[in-house]
Amino acid sequence: MERGKKLSSASAPVDESGRVYHLGVKPGDVSKYVLLPGDPGRVKRIASFWDKAWRVAEHREYLTFSGRYKGVFISATSTGIGSPSTAIAVEELARVGSTTFIRVGTTGALNRNIGVGDIIISTGAVRFEGTSKQYVFPEYPAVASFDVTLALITAAEELGVKYHVGLTVSSDSFYVGQERPGYKGYLPPFQRGLIDFLRSVNVLNFEMEAAAIFTLANIYGLRAGSVCAAIANRETEEFIVDAGVDDAIKVANEAVKILSEWDQIVGETGSKTVSAKTILEWYKRIGRL
Numbered sequence: 001m002e003r004g005k006k007l008s009s010a011s012a013p014v015d016e017s018g019r020v021y022h023l024g025v026k027p028g029d030v031s032k033y034v035l036l037p038g039d040p041g042r043v044k045r046i047a048s049f050w051d052k053a054w055r056v057a058e059h060r061e062y063l064t065f066s067g068r069y070k071g072v073f074i075s076a077t078s079t080g081i082g083s084p085s086t087a088i089a090v091e092e093l094a095r096v097g098s099t100t101f102i103r104v105g106t107t108g109a110l111n112r113n114i115g116v117g118d119i120i121i122s123t124g125a126v127r128f129e130g131t132s133k134q135y136v137f138p139e140y141p142a143v144a145s146f147d148v149t150l151a152l153i154t155a156a157e158e159l160g161v162k163y164h165v166g167l168t169v170s171s172d173s174f175y176v177g178q179e180r181p182g183y184k185g186y187l188p189p190f191q192r193g194l195i196d197f198l199r200s201v202n203v204l205n206f207e208m209e210a211a212a213i214f215t216l217a218n219i220y221g222l223r224a225g226s227v228c229a230a231i232a233n234r235e236t237e238e239f240i241v242d243a244g245v246d247d248a249i250k251v252a253n254e255a256v257k258i259l260s261e262w263d264q265i266v267g268e269t270g271s272k273t274v275s276a277k278t279i280l281e282w283y284k285r286i287g288r289l
């Protein structure tokens with residue numbers, strides 16, 4: 001937005017055409033289905049798999065593209081790194097009409113059974129970040145929406161991508177908060193043993209945004225899921241830049257297509273939500289039953 005532009009109010013800043021302050025998008029610009037990578041560079045890469053794509057807006061860490069994937073109107077907005085900027089993205093996308101969010105990230109796996117390059121679909125996230133605590137008490141669960149998660153699993157199976165499903169931990173810190181030594185080897189006693197403990201309670205992976213996305217989505221009655229590429233493994237000490245990212249992107253795009261078909265069936269049948277009946281009907285419609 002141009003310097004000096006007067007916005008509607010200090011508490012809900014939008015411009016005269018309805019563009020929200022940080023993202024610079026307005027109602028109609030973005031789909032109800034939005035993919036949320038942290039990295040702005042990943043937005044273009046996500047869009048490169050679409051049939052048609054156009055740049056909607058760019059401001060700070062937020063780059064937004066919209067387009068068509070297999071006929072479905074779809075968008076992608078980068079969140080930047082960490083929960084504060086991610087919560088802003090969810091807030092502003094919700095204001096312009098988005099209802100379903102899928103994080104498409106990179107992550108560090110905690111267990112040697114998860115290969116570098118595999119993908120991890122989150123059922124929920126430990127809220128080791130500060131932003132969601134400014135919204136709601138710490139006991140409130142950061143759970144993914146079951147239908148979005150099922151669509152991600154279904155997409156991974158359809159595409160033959162190796163996936164894992166389980167709990168994620170979202171941290172506010174890439175280094176010390178994920179038990180990586182800080183500068184000069186700094187690691188406070190309360191972070192030592194964190195990885196072993198999280199592994200012992202069956203947490204699969206570290207990243208930095210899922211908990212904020214899930215918490216806000218639950219508070220607002222929206223839907224959210226997350227798929228991340230394991231670029232690092234904290235048990236084997238492997239780290240391969242970009243490993244599995246294309247697979248995570250393909251799974252997320254395909255999950256949007258699948259969800260849109262399930263949503264259509266839910267609408268036609270008057271069901272409350274995606275259910276086993278929806279899935280059966282979907283398999284019939286795609287000629288697989």
Ligand SMILES: O=P(O)(O)O[C@H]1O[C@H](CO)[C@@H](O)[C@H]1O
Nearest residue numbers: 037038039081105106207208
């Ligand atoms: O690759 P993205 O989506 O940014 O995700 C991961 O990468 C960043 C840290 O390197 C954090 O944002 C973390 O969650």
Ligand SMILES: O=c1cc[nH]c(=O)[nH]1
Nearest residue numbers: 106107108206207232
């Ligand atoms: O180890 C990792 C890798 C990617 N992103 C993270 O937050 N942690």
